[in-house]
Amino acid sequence: MNEIGQLTLRDATPEDAPTLLRILREAFDEYKNVLEPPSGAHAETLDTVRRHLADGAAVLASIDREPVGFGFYEPAGPVVYFSRLSVLPRFRNNGIGRALLEHVERRAKETGAAGVRLGVRLQLPHLLARYERVGYRIAEYKTHDGYAHPTYVYMDKLWRAEFED
Numbered sequence: 001m002n003e004i005g006q007l008t009l010r011d012a013t014p015e016d017a018p019t020l021l022r023i024l025r026e027a028f029d030e031y032k033n034v035l036e037p038p039s040g041a042h043a044e045t046l047d048t049v050r051r052h053l054a055d056g057a058a059v060l061a062s063i064d065r066e067p068v069g070f071g072f073y074e075p076a077g078p079v080v081y082f083s084r085l086s087v088l089p090r091f092r093n094n095g096i097g098r099a100l101l102e103h104v105e106r107r108a109k110e111t112g113a114a115g116v117r118l119g120v121r122l123q124l125p126h127l128l129a130r131y132e133r134v135g136y137r138i139a140e141y142k143t144h145d146g147y148a149h150p151t152y153v154y155m156d157k158l159w160r161a162e163f164e165d
Contacts, residue, residue: 003094006063007096009103010062012057014050014053017049017050018046019060023068024070027069027087028042034123039121057073058072059071061087069085070100071083071085071101071104073116079113079117080113081118082104082116083119101116105157114159115159117139118136122150122151137156140153
């Protein structure tokens with residue numbers, strides 16, 4: 001039990017797709033007209049959310065049975081790729097994002113993956129620092145199509161060295 005209620009995590013199902021989309025839109029709303037290029041999260045639809053679930057999985061966080069956050073994850077070669085970490089703004093800074101991330105890390109270890117990879121925008125240094133504090137390291141600088149300079153990074157947390165460049 002934490003200060004905001006009982007946190008539970010469970011695997012999302014296809015029936016959760018509308019809930020995931022609602023959480024995603026609310027969580028990423030603060031980045032509208034801020035990120036350049038715009039986040040692909042704003043283009044997600046019910047169909048793309050269902051495709052994420054079909055291609056991989058999602059973990060859904062609830063407080064007292066109210067869905068408040070989630071993240072997609074899927075195998076990506078020797079690592080598990082974690083994406084679209086979304087926590088409703090009023091529930092942030094309560095350990096929900098960390099709980100979701102740790103859940104995916106445990107799942108990755110159970111499947112024999114070498115680690116977890118995630119993408120972070122360079123325009124969001126507070127998120128880069130947050131992931132570094134929990135053991136993630138910048139693995140690659142990446143550039144969105146049409147841009148001359150890096151716009152995001154892949155960050156890895158590895159527990160098996162064979163994936164390192």
